[in-house]
Amino acid sequence: MATVAIRIGVIGCGFYAQNHLHAWKELAADGAVLAAVCDVDPGKAEAAGRTFGVPFYTDAAALLATERLDGVDIVTRHDTHRALCELAIARGVAIIVQKPLAPNWDDCVAIVEAAAKAGVWLAVHENFRFQTPMRHVRRVIDSGAIGTPNWARVTFRTGFDVYLTQPYFYDEERLAIADVGIHVLDLARFFLGEVERISCETQRRNPKVRAEDTATMLLRHRSGAVSVVECTYEARRDPDPFPETLVEIEGDKGSIIVRPGSIMRVTSNGTTTEEDIGSPLRSWTSNPWHVAQEGAFMACRHFLDCLQRGVPAETSGKDNLKTYALVDAAYRAAAEHRAIIPAQWKENTGALSMERWAQ
Amino acid sequence: MATVAIRIGVIGCGFYAQNHLHAWKELAADGAVLAAVCDVDPGKAEAAGRTFGVPFYTDAAALLATERLDGVDIVTRHDTHRALCELAIARGVAIIVQKPLAPNWDDCVAIVEAAAKAGVWLAVHENFRFQTPMRHVRRVIDSGAIGTPNWARVTFRTGFDVYLTQPYFYDEERLAIADVGIHVLDLARFFLGEVERISCETQRRNPKVRAEDTATMLLRHRSGAVSVVECTYEARRDPDPFPETLVEIEGDKGSIIVRPGSIMRVTSNGTTTEEDIGSPLRSWTSNPWHVAQEGAFMACRHFLDCLQRGVPAETSGKDNLKTYALVDAAYRAAAEHRAIIPAQWKENTGALSMERWAQ
Incomplete structure (x- = not known):
């Protein structure tokens, strides 16, 4: 069976993104094509571009306008995720986004709903x-x-x-x-x-x-x-x-x-x-970080496989809302000294569950 | 320094009481005198009496009326503790009582208050x-x-x-x-x-x-x-x-x-x-039970030492109310799905803390 090539642009070239870059490179044999990289820091963008032999950008919009991509791998801080996801959604490009999905529940839901509405494949890089x-x-x-x-x-x-x-x-x-x-x-x-x-x-x-x-x-x-x-x-x-x-x-x-x-x-x-x-x-990879690094590789391998088969990732945006809801619920439980029922996103209505604040 | 002899009557001669009986016997070198035993089951009472070479009773009141005791070690089921403690308190005899102190908080407090009022030394055999x-x-x-x-x-x-x-x-x-x-x-x-x-x-x-x-x-x-x-x-x-x-x-x-x-x-x-x-x-003692058996011995040794020195036990009735309150609070927390503040016994008023039901 012929391997389906998936062209990936990596956005964010910082400390942790190095693992993603190496993962995509190693996954070339399985059909991953590291097509381009992007970082708002020109030095980081250029270093990654030269190391991995691909074009580099400092502006995600320019990356998306110029390169023919099947997906973006967003490895930036969470406060940038929503805007970057919206850029990719507008282009109909599949999205892998680093955890946590966004700084707050409303932004998480907005990203998931926008992707769902546009029919854009969305996965959260939850690697553990x-x-x-x-x-x-x-x-x-x-x-x-x-x-x-x-x-x-x-x-x-x-x-x-x-x-x-x-x-x-x-x-x-x-x-x-x-x-x-x-x-x-x-x-x-x-x-x-x-x-x-x-x-x-x-x-x-x-x-x-x-x-x-x-x-x-x-x-x-x-x-x-x-x-x-x-x-x-x-x-x-x-x-x-x-x-x-x-x-x-x-x-x-x-x-x-x-x-x-x-x-x-x-x-x-x-x-x-x-x-x-x-x-x-x-x-x-190197000890002891290899545990986490190899997890990132295995996550990327899963995403590549899902993209090639056209199926949702195990840690799709929708799935990951359930994990994110636990984070919010944990903070609330600690503040209120009681057990909290985690919020649920109701896919069919696109609305928050009333259970969110119910006890 | 001369060893102060402490005459102990053991009430309850069942499965776990055997450890107490052995403990008091071994503590003879330190001044413990196993003076008599008692069990509502005549067979158990007699067996213990013969094994340890002491008088045996089937009625705690008779034991207390007949024997000159410094203390009783109550090793019966918890639903009998309150009545047995009241008998001992009436005689002014020191009390060691098996955990749990009583079947409910009110009985626990009643026992502790009655002992305190009568100036009777009270310890809970909490051995862990x-x-x-x-x-x-x-x-x-x-x-x-x-x-x-x-x-x-x-x-x-x-x-x-x-x-x-x-x-x-x-x-x-x-x-x-x-x-x-x-x-x-x-x-x-x-x-x-x-x-x-x-x-x-x-x-x-x-x-x-x-x-x-x-x-x-x-x-x-x-x-x-x-x-x-x-x-x-x-x-x-x-x-x-x-x-x-x-x-x-x-x-x-x-x-x-x-x-x-x-x-x-x-x-x-x-x-x-x-x-x-x-x-x-x-x-x-024998493996693996020796962990628990030896704990019972060490507890008895502590109680003997405290009785000889005339000081409260580390696990006095008053102290043990704090552990008992945690048990009640745990059950309530499980039922109500929230963190519970454990009840407090206010020694100076003899009344339950209002915190008991506060949140």
């Missing part, structure tokens, strides 16, 4: 669920080895200095949940399904930061399952598992435990096996 | 915090090695068949939190101090039981610390740590992790050490 270890966990659940999963812990606890490469973290109004909590909340959905309600306690343990650096969340899933979802940048653990997500899932027939070092221990009907489920190193 | 591993953890906290503790997980997750020796568990109206959750909640207080509010999700994962067999609790402590407190009888883990409590505590300078097998890993200012903190085996 594409990490090789997390796919392994999901495959074990799907195999039925642990029976029905009814309790889980999904945890990202590190003391790694995340402020070094992202000094703007000090001033964020929403920190741990918006940055990494969104990933672990998405994993909770991935493993246990949709969420009925969420409770949350946030902490600011590092006095130098403005917002919360620690969040401890208690989720009730619609299935009846319960999960604890945690994130902190203030753990003092040894080994520090950064940037690994650790997982414990209990079912009626067994359990799955993922320990630091990506060792998965599966107990199924009384028999226990252990397996190394670590992310493989790629030519452009 | 006296287990050797938990004392080790507390000593590390007190040493300052991890700085200020600001986050913790206290967890009791087992698949051990607790229904085998306690078949009445199937029909309890309150199960996991009332039986073992109360212990882990007490540990959360022991490690991180008093609780500001508590959220909770309960589950009935075993369809054969009437009440909850799993509870996942999220606590905000007055210090600002947050803890996750968990208990379940439906875990499917290997190794199954029964009856060990596992602990993770993070402070600003380090962390304490207690893994299955009572291995404590302490990280302090970047340096990590590991230590076996397991409970020692006694002549009458």
Whole structure:
């Protein structure tokens, strides 16, 4: 079968975008064509263009007007996402957009609705669920080895200095949940399904930061399952598992435990096996970041495949609204000291669910 | 210094009371005198009396009228505690009473108030915090090695068949939190101090039981610390740590992790050490129950020491009301889907705090 070529323009060439650029280049064998890059910083745009041998732009409108693209991969800060998405939608170009989708729920919904109305394919680059270890966990659940999963812990606890490469973290109004909590909340959905309600306690343990650096969340899933979802940048653990997500899932027939070092221990009907489920190193990835880098690659590979087959991504804009709603609900739960029902976007009406503010 | 002899009468000679009887016997060297035993079941009373070589009774009033006792150790089901405590209070005899103190908050308060009014020494046999591993953890906290503790997980997750020796568990109206959750909640207080509010999700994962067999609790402590407190009888883990409590505590300078097998890993200012903190085996204890049995011994030793010195026990009736209030608050939080402020007993007025039902 002939490989369908998909021409991608990458918008945003900063720290994290390097992983996307490498991913698209490596995916050339599968039909991805890195067609052009763009960054408002001319130095970053030129550096990426020269490194990857493609035209570079400092203006996204010019990129879209000049290049013949099948899709754009938007890897900029979230406050630029809505405007950039609208540009791409106007051109009918498929969109992959970095998480979080937008700075607030209304902008998220506006992006998803605009894309839906225009029939434009939209995916959110939510990469944790594409990490090789997390796919392994999901495959074990799907195999039925642990029976029905009814309790889980999904945890990202590190003391790694995340402020070094992202000094703007000090001033964020929403920190741990918006940055990494969104990933672990998405994993909770991935493993246990949709969420009925969420409770949350946030902490600011590092006095130098403005917002919360620690969040401890208690989720009730619609299935009846319960999960604890945690994130902190203030753990003092040894080994520090950064940037690994650790997982414990209990079912009626067994359990799955993922320990630091990506060792998965599966107990199924009384028999226990252990397996190394670590992310493989790629030519452009390096330890310990490779866990996250390889997740970005696997996400891009999924998006490419979906675009080629003309099907929605697993983390489509519509799907990702459910994860985003959990972020908003977590902050509200922490502020109001009660369990919050996450907002729902009603696709058929294009309107917010009344449940959003209901209790 | 001469050892002060303390004459103890044990009321209740069932499954768990055997540990108390052995404990008092072993504590003879420290001044404990097991003076007599009592059980409404003549067979159990006689068996205990013969085994430990002491007079046996089937009526607590007769025991108290006949024997010259300094204290009673009440190891019966909680619905008998209030009446038995009132008998002892009338005689001015010190009281140790098995947890939970009583079936409901009002009875708990009534017992504590009656003892306080009569000037009778009252302690609750809350033994988890006296287990050797938990004392080790507390000593590390007190040493300052991890700085200020600001986050913790206290967890009791087992698949051990607790229904085998306690078949009445199937029909309890309150199960996991009332039986073992109360212990882990007490540990959360022991490690991180008093609780500001508590959220909770309960589950009935075993369809054969009437009440909850799993509870996942999220606590905000007055210090600002947050803890996750968990208990379940439906875990499917290997190794199954029964009856060990596992602990993770993070402070600003380090962390304490207690893994299955009572291995404590302490990280302090970047340096990590590991230590076996397991409970020692006694002549009458056996693996794996020795963790709980030795905890009962250590609790009795503490009560004996306090009685000899004429000071309140660490788990006095007054103190234990704070743990009991957490149990009630957890059930209410689960039912109402919100964080609950635990009830407070106001010692100076003898009245319930208005906060009890406030939000």
